[in-house]
Amino acid sequence: MLRLRGLKWHVMSWSILRSTTREITKLSHHMPKAMSPSCRALKKTHQSLFRTSAQCFPPPLFGEQRAFYSQDSSKTPNSGSSARIKLRTRLFVTLLFGGSIIGTWWYVYQEKEQRIQMQRLEQLKKVAVGQGDFHLLDHTGQRRIKRDFLGHWVLLYFGFTHCPDICPDELDKMTNVVRILDKDPSLPPVQPLFITVDPERDDVAAMAKYVKDFHPRLVGLTGTAEEVMHAGRDYRVYASAGPKDEDGDYIVDHTIIIYLVNPDGLFLDYYNRMKNDAQIVESIRDHMKKYVKLFPD
Amino acid sequence: MSAPNASERKACWSARDELWKCLDVHKDNSSACEKYQQEFEDKCPALWVKYFIKRRDFLKYKDKIQKEGFEPTEGASKL
Numbered sequence: 001m002l003r004l005r006g007l008k009w010h011v012m013s014w015s016i017l018r019s020t021t022r023e024i025t026k027l028s029h030h031m032p033k034a035m036s037p038s039c040r041a042l043k044k045t046h047q048s049l050f051r052t053s054a055q056c057f058p059p060p061l062f063g064e065q066r067a068f069y070s071q072d073s074s075k076t077p078n079s080g081s082s083a084r085i086k087l088r089t090r091l092f093v094t095l096l097f098g099g100s101i102i103g104t105w106w107y108v109y110q111e112k113e114q115r116i117q118m119q120r121l122e123q124l125k126k127v128a129v130g131q132g133d134f135h136l137l138d139h140t141g142q143r144r145i146k147r148d149f150l151g152h153w154v155l156l157y158f159g160f161t162h163c164p165d166i167c168p169d170e171l172d173k174m175t176n177v178v179r180i181l182d183k184d185p186s187l188p189p190v191q192p193l194f195i196t197v198d199p200e201r202d203d204v205a206a207m208a209k210y211v212k213d214f215h216p217r218l219v220g221l222t223g224t225a226e227e228v229m230h231a232g233r234d235y236r237v238y239a240s241a242g243p244k245d246e247d248g249d250y251i252v253d254h255t256i257i258i259y260l261v262n263p264d265g266l267f268l269d270y271y272n273r274m275k276n277d278a279q280i281v282e283s284i285r286d287h288m289k290k291y292v293k294l295f296p297d
Numbered sequence: 298m299s300a301p302n303a304s305e306r307k308a309c310w311s312a313r314d315e316l317w318k319c320l321d322v323h324k325d326n327s328s329a330c331e332k333y334q335q336e337f338e339d340k341c342p343a344l345w346v347k348y349f350i351k352r353r354d355f356l357k358y359k360d361k362i363q364k365e366g367f368e369p370t371e372g373a374s375k376l
Contacts, residue, residue, distance in 0.1 A: 161300035164345045165352075168306055206299060213303035249344035 117290070124266055134231035136195065139207035139220035146265060152191045153288065154261040158237045160198035160252050161210040166273075168213075174258055175215040176277040177284070187288055188263075195221045197239035197254045199228040235259060235267070260284060262291055301342065309341035313349050320353075 133146045155174055159167035171194060178190050192215050196202035199222055202210075207220035222228065232239055239254040258280070260269040268287050271280050301309065316337045319330035327334065338346055 162342075162344075164341075164348050165310065168303075201300075209302060210300065245344050245347070247343055249342060251344060251348060 121266070124268065132230070132234040134195075134221075134234060135227050136221040136223040136231060137204055139204055139211050139222075141204050144219070144221060149191060149193070149261075150265050151263045153188055153263060153284070154191045154193055154259075155284075156193045156195065156235070156259040156261060157257075158195050158197050158232060158235070158239065158254055160196050160254070161202050161206050162198065162249065162251070164251070166256055170256060170258060170273070171214045171218070173277050173280070175218065177280045178215050178217065180277065180281045181284060184285075187285065189217075190284065192218045193221060194218055195231055196228060197232060197237065198241070198252045199223060199225050200241075260287065262287070305340075309337075309345060312337040312340040317353060 135143065135145050138144045155178065157167075157170055157174055159170065161167075174192050178192050181187055181190050194207075194211060194214075196207065202220075202222050204222060207222050211218045211220040221231075223231075237255045237257075239252055242251045242253060244250045256273055258271045259267060260271070260283075262268050269283060271283070275283075312333070316330060316333040319333045320327065323329040337349075341349070
């Protein structure tokens with residue numbers, strides 16, 4: 001395809017040449033029966049630019065060239081100036097041709113990058129994490145569905161309020177990450193979400209009490225056992241309540257992961273306990289930059 | 298019983314840390330750390346006490362494996 005484009009451009013440059021040389025041929029007095037240069041060279045666009053353009057000059061010009069190179073005393077001042085004009089034209093055409101090749105290459109390269117990005121998105125969609133919708137209640141008692149959060153970057157964490165140390169740690173980390181990202185005005189705000197895996201104990205009041213200790217924008221989500229299980233299943237979250245002790249207290253074993261969801265609601269990345277807040281910030285920033293490139297509006 | 302809030306959590310964690318520091322110094326001789334043990338059990342919900350005891354055991358086991366290596370069980374060596 002690159003070759004065809006080169007051909008098209010070369011045909012254009014040929015026509016420029018033709019019009020320029022029509023005047024020049026009137027000046028020329030020597031018109032040898034030069035062989036018509038085969039423009040088979042056109043097909044070999046990867047040859048050097050100068051050679052290609054030189055080979056496709058029409059016959060009269062070819063004769064002119066010979067006159068130029070032979071340094072004949074019969075060279076008239078007229079043909080000298082026309083040779084200079086020819087040089088300028090040749091230079092111009094070469095630059096045009098070169099520029100068009102570079103332009104074509106750049107365009108094709110951009111297309112390829114775009115295609116790779118699209119392929120990756122398709123793969124992520126196939127993984128189908130977080131594809132479904134969720135119907136939950138936030139910690140103010142308002143009903144929230146997944147669509148409410150479209151258009152925002154979301155950091156999602158599943159946990160429960162009776163968690164001894166892990167959930168507070170992870171939520172602190174998430175709070176820090178959002179705080180650091182907030183400081184950068186060029187980035188869109190990130191919405192942190194906390195969904196409970198313990199709907200029995202974590203009702204709206206418990207969630208309200210819990211999220212107070214973290215980022216002010218943190219939204220806690222809860223609901224009936226059915227709704228929570230549905231949301232957890234969407235994100236392939238494992239959750240299993242342990243045995244109850246004498247106080248009726250129990251620990252819920254669950255996946256300890258922070259999910260990153262983009263404004264289209266597509267799951268992009270996840271962060272486990274090993275990633276610290278600086279690493280997560282870097283990763284999110286990277287995703288945001290890539291996202292803007294793909295969907296400029 | 299509602300979950301502990303942030304300040305209660307912090308109090309529990311610092312009591313736990315004190316206890317663990319004491320146990321490290323006294324080589325897990327729990328009788329020497331009675332005071333910290335008592336405080337730890339006061340500050341933390343019963344379930345958390347059990348959880349943190351198990352956690353400590355796990356952390357020590359993990360440490361041991363990382364430092365001293367391990368012996369594979371008999372079944373595994375039959376490969």
